[in-house]
Amino acid sequence: MSEITPELVRHLGVLARIQLDDEEVQRLTGQLDVIVDNIAKVSQVATPEVAATSHPIAMSNVFRADDETERLSPEQVLQNAPDAADGRFRVTAILGEEQ
Incomplete structure (x- = not known):
């Protein structure tokens, strides 16, 4: 017996x-029923005894180590800024109002 009914699809449509x-209800009823059946087979x-897998092959971090290096001073950071004030970048408001 099918778990997915047209009434359930309509209800899900209302919720969403x-x-x-x-x-669309008829098409989605069939598609969702197939999905539920496939999930049941996997379950x-x-x-x-079967280990959970998030990826079919072993993954490893390919990024370099996050080593601390010399930092720029606030003055160095802002020296090429088109506009700066109070130690910060000054940019044009994009929302049409000040925040």
């Missing part, structure tokens, strides 16, 4: 605030 016509083979 998506207006669905009858054709049947997911036993404690």
Whole structure:
């Protein structure tokens, strides 16, 4: 027996605030039913003996170590800024109002 019914799809559409016509409800009912069946199949083979996997191959960090180096002073940072004030970059407001 199918777990996904047209009534459930309509209800989910209301919850998601998506207006669905009858054709979309019928199509989504079939598609969601297939998805639920496939998840059920995976759940049947997911036993404690099968290790959970987030990626099919081993992953490793490819980034360099985050080593602390010499820092720029605030004056050095702002020396080429088009506009600065009070030790900060000054930029044009993009929202049309000051914040």
